[in-house]
Amino acid sequence: MPTHLILLVIQRFALGVLLLLASSVLIFAGTQILPGDVAQAVLGQAATPEAIANLREEMGLNEPAVSRYLSWLLGALQGDFGTALTNGADIGSAIAKRLSNTLFLAFWAALVSVPLAILLGLIAVRFRNRWPDRLISAVSLATISVPEFVIGYLFMFFVAVKLRWVPSVSMLNDSMSLGQKLQSIALPVIVLTFVVLAHMMRMTRATILNVMEAPYIETAELKGLSRFAVISRHALPNAVAPIVNVVMLNLAYLVVGVVVVEVIFVYPGMGQYLVDHVAKRDIPVVQAAGLIFASVYILLNMTADIIGIVANPRLRHPK
Amino acid sequence: MRDSVTHSLVDIRGLKIGATVFAPGEKPRDIEIVHGVDLTLEKGKVLGLIGESGAGKSTIGLSTLAYGRGGIKITGGEIFINGEDILKDSTSDLRNLRGRKVTYVSQSAAASFNPSKRLMDQIVESCLSHGLCSRKDAERRAIRLFEKLGLPEPETFGNRYPHQVSGGQLQRAMTAMALCPEPDLVIFDEPTTALDVTTQIDVLASIKEAIRETGVGAIYITHDLAVVAQVSDHIMVLQHGRMVEYGTTDQIINNPCEDYTRALVSIRSTIHDETPSRGQPVLKLENVSARYRGLNFDVVKNVSVEIHPSQTLAVVGESGSGKSTLARVMTGLLPARDGTITFNGDILPTALEDRSKEQLRELQMIYQMADVAMNPRQTIETIIGRPLEFYFGMKGAEKRARVVELLDEIELGEGFLKRYPAELSGGQKQRVCIARALAAKPRLIICDEVTSALDPLVADGILKLLLNLQEIEQVSYLFITHDIATVRAIADMIAVMYQGNVVRYGAKSKVLSPPFDDYTDLLLSSVPDMRLGWLEDVISTRKMDSAGN
Numbered sequence: 001m002p003t004h005l006i007l008l009v010i011q012r013f014a015l016g017v018l019l020l021l022a023s024s025v026l027i028f029a030g031t032q033i034l035p036g037d038v039a040q041a042v043l044g045q046a047a048t049p050e051a052i053a054n055l056r057e058e059m060g061l062n063e064p065a066v067s068r069y070l071s072w073l074l075g076a077l078q079g080d081f082g083t084a085l086t087n088g089a090d091i092g093s094a095i096a097k098r099l100s101n102t103l104f105l106a107f108w109a110a111l112v113s114v115p116l117a118i119l120l121g122l123i124a125v126r127f128r129n130r131w132p133d134r135l136i137s138a139v140s141l142a143t144i145s146v147p148e149f150v151i152g153y154l155f156m157f158f159v160a161v162k163l164r165w166v167p168s169v170s171m172l173n174d175s176m177s178l179g180q181k182l183q184s185i186a187l188p189v190i191v192l193t194f195v196v197l198a199h200m201m202r203m204t205r206a207t208i209l210n211v212m213e214a215p216y217i218e219t220a221e222l223k224g225l226s227r228f229a230v231i232s233r234h235a236l237p238n239a240v241a242p243i244v245n246v247v248m249l250n251l252a253y254l255v256v257g258v259v260v261v262e263v264i265f266v267y268p269g270m271g272q273y274l275v276d277h278v279a280k281r282d283i284p285v286v287q288a289a290g291l292i293f294a295s296v297y298i299l300l301n302m303t304a305d306i307i308g309i310v311a312n313p314r315l316r317h318p319k
Numbered sequence: 320m321r322d323s324v325t326h327s328l329v330d331i332r333g334l335k336i337g338a339t340v341f342a343p344g345e346k347p348r349d350i351e352i353v354h355g356v357d358l359t360l361e362k363g364k365v366l367g368l369i370g371e372s373g374a375g376k377s378t379i380g381l382s383t384l385a386y387g388r389g390g391i392k393i394t395g396g397e398i399f400i401n402g403e404d405i406l407k408d409s410t411s412d413l414r415n416l417r418g419r420k421v422t423y424v425s426q427s428a429a430a431s432f433n434p435s436k437r438l439m440d441q442i443v444e445s446c447l448s449h450g451l452c453s454r455k456d457a458e459r460r461a462i463r464l465f466e467k468l469g470l471p472e473p474e475t476f477g478n479r480y481p482h483q484v485s486g487g488q489l490q491r492a493m494t495a496m497a498l499c500p501e502p503d504l505v506i507f508d509e510p511t512t513a514l515d516v517t518t519q520i521d522v523l524a525s526i527k528e529a530i531r532e533t534g535v536g537a538i539y540i541t542h543d544l545a546v547v548a549q550v551s552d553h554i555m556v557l558q559h560g561r562m563v564e565y566g567t568t569d570q571i572i573n574n575p576c577e578d579y580t581r582a583l584v585s586i587r588s589t590i591h592d593e594t595p596s597r598g599q600p601v602l603k604l605e606n607v608s609a610r611y612r613g614l615n616f617d618v619v620k621n622v623s624v625e626i627h628p629s630q631t632l633a634v635v636g637e638s639g640s641g642k643s644t645l646a647r648v649m650t651g652l653l654p655a656r657d658g659t660i661t662f663n664g665d666i667l668p669t670a671l672e673d674r675s676k677e678q679l680r681e682l683q684m685i686y687q688m689a690d691v692a693m694n695p696r697q698t699i700e701t702i703i704g705r706p707l708e709f710y711f712g713m714k715g716a717e718k719r720a721r722v723v724e725l726l727d728e729i730e731l732g733e734g735f736l737k738r739y740p741a742e743l744s745g746g747q748k749q750r751v752c753i754a755r756a757l758a759a760k761p762r763l764i765i766c767d768e769v770t771s772a773l774d775p776l777v778a779d780g781i782l783k784l785l786l787n788l789q790e791i792e793q794v795s796y797l798f799i800t801h802d803i804a805t806v807r808a809i810a811d812m813i814a815v816m817y818q819g820n821v822v823r824y825g826a827k828s829k830v831l832s833p834p835f836d837d838y839t840d841l842l843l844s845s846v847p848d849m850r851l852g853w854l855e856d857v858i859s860t861r862k863m864d865s866a867g868n
Contacts, residue, residue: 215430222384223418223445237435313435317480 005315009306016302020295024076027290028069031283042085072287081288086280091288095273099292101172102262102269105185106254109192114247117197118236121204125212125231133205140198152191152264160187170265188265192258196250203246207239214238241308248304256293326402328504328536329360329383335395336378336387336560352378353560355396360553362503365530365537367551367568369544369583371774372745375560376540380506383538384421385413401503418445422497426509428489432481438492439477445500457499464495467532468525487518494526498533505530507539511546515637515801517845523549524858542774544583545847548572549854556580572849582776584849591786593827594811599664600625601762601795602649602682607658609648617656618644620819626763626812629789631796633806633827635842636816642799645816646765649797650684663762680710683756687768689748693740699726699751700736706758725754728791729784746777750784757792765797770805782808803846807831815839 039055040047056062060071075082081091120140124133143151160168166186176184211217212235220234259271266272270289277285309315336353353375360366368376382393385405398405405416422445425431433441443457452460458477465473468491481489490510497505510526511519527550530537541547547554547568554571556563556579564577575581602625609619619641626632634642647653649660651671660667662682668674686692693702703722707713713721723733729750740748749769756764766785770778785796786809798809806813806827813830815823817838823830835843844857 215425215427216433218388219423219425219431219441220433220444221417222386222423223448224414224416225418225444225448226414229448234433234436238433311435313480314482317483 002316002318004318005309008309008315012302012305012309016298020298023294023298024073024291025069027287027294028065028072031287031290032065034281034283076288076291081291082284084277084285085282086277091285094285095270095288095292098268098270098273101267102255102258102271104172104181105188105192105258105262105267105269106251108182108185109189109196109254110251112189113193113196113250114200116193117200117247118204118243120197120201121208122228122231122236124201124205125208125235126227128209136201137205140201143194144198148191148195148260149264151194152187152261155187155191156264168265170267172268185267188258188261188267191261191264192254195261196253200243200246200250204239204243207242208235211235211238237311240311244307244311245301245304248300252297252300255296326399327359328362328364328401329358329538330399330402331356331358331379331383331396332399333357333396334379334382334393334398336375336382337392337394338387339390339392341390351394351560352391353382356557356560356562358555358562360504360536360538362536363534364553365539365551367547367554368538368540368557369542369547369554370557370563371542371776373559374557376557377508379557380508380538380540381423383504383506384417384423386417415449418502419449419451419500420502421504421506422500422502423506424490424493424497424508424510426512428493428510429481429486429513431493432489434481436480437477438479438481438484442477442492442496442499445496449500451500460501461495461499464498464529465492467529468492468495469521470495485518487514487522490514490522491525494522494529498529498535501533502535504536504538507537509541510539512541512543516803516847517637517841519546520845520847520854520857523847524854526550527854543847544572545849545853548849548851549847556583569851572851591809591811594627594630596625596627596630596812596826598628600627600661601663602626602797603661604649605659605661607645607648607655607660609644609653609655609657611644611653618819619648619655621658622814622821623658624812624814624821624824626795626797628762628795629793630811631789631798631809632812632814633798633800633810634814634816635800635803635806637801637842639818640816641819642816643767644819646684646767646797646799649765650682676710680706680759681762682765683759683761683763684765684767685749685752685756685769687771689745689752689769689772690740692752693748695740697739698736699738699740699743702740702751703754703758706755710759721758725758728757728788729754744777745773746780749773749781753781753784753788757788757794760792761794763795763797765799767799768801769798771800771802778805779808785809803843815842 039052039059039061043051043055060068072082079092081095083089084091084094120136124136127133156168159165166183168187170184170188172181172184208231212231217230217234220230225233255270258269259275261267262269262271263275270292274286274289277289334353334356335351337349337351339347339349341347356375356379358366358379368379370376378387378391381387382398383400383405385393385398385408387393393406400416400420405413408416432438439458439461442461443454446452446457446460447454451457461477462473465476470476470488470491476484476492484492494510507526511522514522523546530550539547539551551568553566554568555565556571556577558579564571564575564580566576571580572584575584604622604624607619607622608617610617622645624632634645636642644653648655651667651669651674654669660669662678667678700719700722703725704713704718707718707721719736722736726732726735731747731750735743735747735751740751743751770781773781782805788794789796796809798805800806810827812825813823813827814821815830815838823836823839830839831843841861844861847853
């Protein structure tokens with residue numbers, strides 16, 4: 001890889017780290033200005049002012065915000081997110097379990113939805129303005145317009161309750177085999193696929209149609225290549241950067257935005273964990289979850305940027 | 320299999336081609352572009368298709384692949400390739416025709432290669448997808464073609480990406496791509512038009528050699544009769560989708576029958592007598608150097624030239640020689656890094672912002688692309704009236720009267736006042752741009768490649784107009800061009816630029832007479848001559864390689 005390309009990549013990476021720091025400040029500041037007092041929340045309404053004051057002292061809440069931020073950040077960098085206020089459990093190990101569950105779900109949803117979206121996009125281009133294109137567009141628009149909880153409950157009703165093919169609740173535990181796990185998450189995977197498919201499919205279609213106007217597509221057509229070979233061999237490689245961008249945004253959504261789906265299917269992932277602890281005003285957990293969501297988002301978008309840079313032949317093979 | 324001996328390679332009968340036009344605010348309507356053309360081509364022969372833009376030559380060329388750009392459709396007639404009516408072909412038959420029996424070389428190879436694939440992958444693609452030979456054999460064929468076409472390092476040339484090779488090399492690579500599947504017919508669609516003249520000659524010579532060696536039949540499309548005269552056996556002249564004349568190359572060049580053909584043959588005949596340098600120079604550049612930000616070398620190096628009243632200084636050179644940058648330096652868009660510019664005896668501030676309104680008025684510009692130099696939503700009256708208002712504060716009837724006067728001067732007339740740029744032809748648009756520059760009553764007009772985007776006959780009209788206006792308005796021109804024929808037609812003084820330097824400067828009669836320096840010799844000898852055998856003569860007597868290699 002040429003040096004200026006490596007420099008560009010390093011630059012993107014540094015920018016990502018900077019962005020992450022900035023979002024950690026935002027998360028910390030955001031949780032500080034929330035109404036209510038942590039000590040109050042822990043001890044409940046009946047607590048005496050002395051007890052609250054003691055607990056504040058004990059928790060270090062009287063320290064200045066900057067030093068609390070720094071010690072929180074330093075801890076987080078070492079994987080130490082502190083302990084949950086509500087049950088005193090170590091947040092790091094609780095999150096590790098939840099995060100791996102969420103990533104497991106996101107991975108399978110991505111594995112189904114990304115290739116499917118690109119394939120459908122290619123088919124839509126191949127049959128542009130004919131019935132397959134219209135059908136794909138209409139169905140994907142419909143699925144993106146219907147809220148995911150509606151789709152979720154519909155599937156639950158028909159597939160799980162009426163047909164009894166899969167369980168309606170997606171429980172996971174370590175003793176399950178991979179096959180059992182997959183059966184358990186089948187419904188949320190389908191619902192998530194429906195949610196993210198349309199974006200990626202429509203972006204693929206639009207980008208490739210744009211590339212199809214290029215003179216080199218005419219060259220390919222005049223070589224007598226089949227229509228599909230023209231699209232997949234000549235148009236797709238030049239449409240990679242925008243497609244990767246929207247794919248990454250949707251992957252980020254699969255991790256960060258699964259809250260509703262996880263709650264519907266009672267799936268033990270990050271989303272449910274976050275919702276539970278927001279309800280309980282468990283600030284350290286909210287902070288930790290926020291930081292992890294931000295990292296995932298920034299990491300995926302950074303990856304999209306870097307792929308975009310590397311996919312450009314002019315940058316990869318300079319004169 | 321049909322008996323191939325009895326059939327011509329191409330036999331086109333009564334070909335009609337139409338398109339659907341979607342004009343904004345109107346109902347889509349069908350127009351006819353080609354109105355019944357007949358054409359035959361025997362195996363191994365080369366037919367030149369010549370005509371101006373809109374003549375239908377590319378459309379006819381692409382019809383032999385049963386292909387139409389955009390909404391273009393073949394609406395009538397028959398096209399036989401080796402005796403097979405390709406308009407009756409199924410989709411799979413067409414695939415078998417394209418890229419195997421008939422291949423295509425486009426004007427802009429730079430845009431016609433896929434930027435994200437290596438050249439070799441694209442060049443052997445036809446062979447592989449049609450199952451003509453193994454990848455190894457196809458690559459061997461390609462390398463042999465690279466050698467034949469004079470490409471550098473033929474063994475490894477194919478490993479490069481399109482952006483890693485020059486324009487002339489890409490054009491040759493595209494020729495290799497077209498010849499690789501060993502087709503019966505190659506369509507060359509203006510393959511050298513986008514190239515510099517010294518590069519064009521090499522590409523032209525290698526294309527001609529490749530055609531001769533492979534014995535392939537070819538249709539060579541161009542607007543330049545002198546170019547097509549070098550490669551073709553027969554020539555067909557087209558105008559507005561109809562055939563005007565057809566004959567052997569010798570007959571068309573030496574004994575044209577039709578008036579239109581005669582006009583095309585005699586096109587480079589505008590002659591202008593030199594105006595001597597008199598009085599104080601309008602513009603004087605002394606040791607001017609300039610560079611773009613971020614570059615560590617000068618793009619214009621130590622240039623000293625003068626332009627006298629009512630004179631035309633032609634700055635001639637190839638792309639990248641610094642001639643347009645020189646214009647930017649004069650206008651102040653790119654402030655000179657070193658040297659002085661004197662205008663009407665006063666030192667001109669180098670930067671645009673530091674110049675007075677009067678200085679701006681006296682130095683006007685006309686550009687190559689007339690359509691992008693005008694606001695498409697303004698009428699011609701507004702466009703030409705704007706400098707009148709801005710520099711002279713004219714209003715109402717006075718302004719309109721002056722606009723009409725200017726429209727008369729550019730031979731368009733009052734009827735154009737309320738028209739929009741989109742309703743004008745290319746030549747008319749350029750005339751409006753000239754009127755707009757004249758409206759400011761400048762002492763000097765910088766003309767940057769103003770005729771390069773126009774058809775030869777239209778360009779000729781523009782040059783004649785510019786010369787007339789020079790006599791009436793006593794204006795000086797700085798005329799930037801890559802075309803020697805234009806220089807001969809219009810210049811009094813000439814500056815030849817090469818890699819940022821002025822390598823030759825002086826009166827036209829001196830600059831264009833021997834003894835020449837090597838570069839000027841190369842430039843002059845590379846301009847196609849309207850005679851048979853010119854290409855062979857010039858290749859054998861060259862002293863210097865072209866800049867494209």
